[in-house]
Amino acid sequence: MTQAPSAPRLPLERPNPFDPPVRLAELRENEPISRLAFPDGHVGWLVTGYQEARDVLRDPRFSSRQELRHFPLDHALANEPMEPARPGMFIRMDAPEHGRLRRLLTGQFTVKRMKALEPRIQGFVDRALDELEADGPGADLVARFALPVPSLVICELLGVPYEDRARFQQNSRTIMSLDSSREDIMGAFESMGQFLHDLVMSKIAEPTDDILGGLAATGELTAEEMTNIAFLLLVAGHETTANMLGLGTFALLRHPGELARFRAEPEIAEAAVEELLRYLSIIHVGMTRTALEDLDLHGTLVKAGECVILSVSAGNRDPERFENPDELDLARPHGTGHLSFGHGVHQCLGQQLARVEMRIGLTTLVERFPNLRLAVAPEDVPTKTNAIIYGVHSLKVAW
Template identity: 55%
Template sequence: MRTDPPTPPTAVPGPFDPPVTAGRGDPREPVFRTRYPDGTSGWVAVGYPAIRAILADPRFSARSELRRNPYQDAPAEPARPGMFIAMDPPDHTRYRRLLTGQFTVRRMRRLTDRVERIAEEHLDRLAAAGPPADLVPAYTAPVPALVICELLGVPAGYRDHFQREVARMSRRDITAPDRRRAVDDIAAYLRDLVRDKRAAPTDDVLGGLVADAGHLTDEELANLAFLLLGAGFDTTANVLALGAFALLTHPGQIPAITDPARIDAAVEELLRYLPVVPGTVRVALEDVEVAGVRIAAGETVLLSLPGGNRDPGRYADPETLDLGRAAGGHLAFGHGVHQCLGQQLARVELRVAFPALFRRFPGLRLAVPPEQVPLRSDMVIHGVHALPVTWTGG
């Protein structure tokens, strides 16, 4: 077993390669030691069973003030009120239940219709402008942004600013104070939005939260909205962009994404295959043995969700994109009590946006060689900065 490898890499070597597993041979060590940027020793988990076990084990905490940062030398700070993803039960449970109650069957059905209209409107603009085009600003970024802004009831005039601030907050090279300022800017606007909805109730998720959880402070409600923004915008936008890139470089897979009978399985495989979220972090509250190694109380573990999704013990030939495989149980949304709250929202958007794009433009292709597509390896959420395309027909 390796004892002191270098800090987990932050740059992604290839467009579809998980950062902490690229270049490692099989059989892989499911959990191995590493050194974090602050100089402390910690762990990385890449094995599917080990990651699932840690995510389901209450002896591992998500509390942000207890853990080391695997990506930069930054101080550990407690979660802000309402930021339940960095909390443990019962606080986590109390906040999450409030937000879960807003995702009703009626709202999700209505949302599907709205995503279809938003996607078609942007595809109409693409067709009218003609080739070539950059799919990121033309389609893959604005569709999820508009959906989440409508869910939160964000006025149209602020939506472009929302996108810019989320992008700024997601840069890897941003300093901790600058990241806090970006978070503060968005949170301040959301607090104003909460106050507006207290004065004039609205039929959207944030309006529903204000009505059902009026006992919470404006800060708590704004931070709940902030979490929904994070769960429903940047990650989904980059799965959509990186997924389009993957499909354009694997054209034989495209028929599966346009087939209504195969779309659900195809989306799950894209979620398994695409490493947009580098991982999540847990800290041991007591000594725990996982995959044959002893993780001591107080030690931090980086859980590589893309690495678990490429575990050959779970998925045969995991480095291959196969939209016909049964990819259920993947870790793209995590596992356990912290499993991503926005997963159904993301699935609705992907099941609509992918087939709409490739049905409308069956002749869609990259306008540059694949190696010239600029990757978001400088960002926390992986993807592409631009996706130059051209097409015939449509």
């Protein structure tokens, strides 16, 4: 397939660390469903409007199947044909297989269960901040807080030994980086897969009181399915929340008025988390769906087989849905309904866990360190423009 000359590539250049590329806003205003060229020559669509994206996410005529996808950025695997998802990789599947696998996990991530976890999460946060304060007065907040806390939480939930964190964190960074070579990516998948396979086999032999042990006890999954489910939960469970904690702190430090409000009004904590999720939108590349048949999407003909990229950052800044969307307003009324966790049957399974970790982590951080400040110039904070999930590589702070 040849690339249509009129189809541009996905814009990624950000005007500042917190705002989406300017071109996305222009498209949303003038052409919310626009042509998009993929590196492998496929020509599909880019959706930048909130309602248009939401409609795609809830329409079963758009597929999540991995073998139908095309990757919108230059990447070591971008030009290779996609294969069907491995058993257990339910986020890249459609019904009925997606529903079968997700059903087994839904009960593990209920609001009630996440509420019950709050004391443990508070303990992890307090311990990380105790160590941070003891070693102060300055540190890299990503290495000492934003990454360890969600890693500890997901390790405990899954039953993964925390002492193995360096291995899975490095493998996760390699897989998420747009700069990794094919050899490095495949090596990271193999290393993570072997580590988790061995862990799963131990859970099957002797089920434990954690998510993997619970899945093993059902007897409804193969070892391969459990291994790949563990892979998804482990990577997603620490990578996304770690980036939100780091980038969220950076955003608060760059908006001192909102930071002061956050400290002074603890009752807005839940709304503040929703606003940070909306405002920062760390799904850097967007969400991908593929049309299973010719269909009309808000007046645009999308043909069967065409790949659609949904820009979460553009949709979350849509003025048709959010008033003054480019402003950070931690007490924003009607701030829920953002696209950061997706929508429809594939909406993020761990969203309640992420909310609890962010609320406890950020509120405790700003209470413990009332004089927290950047230790480098804002322009010297390294951002993850080269990764699938956006965030900051490090955040040097002082107090």
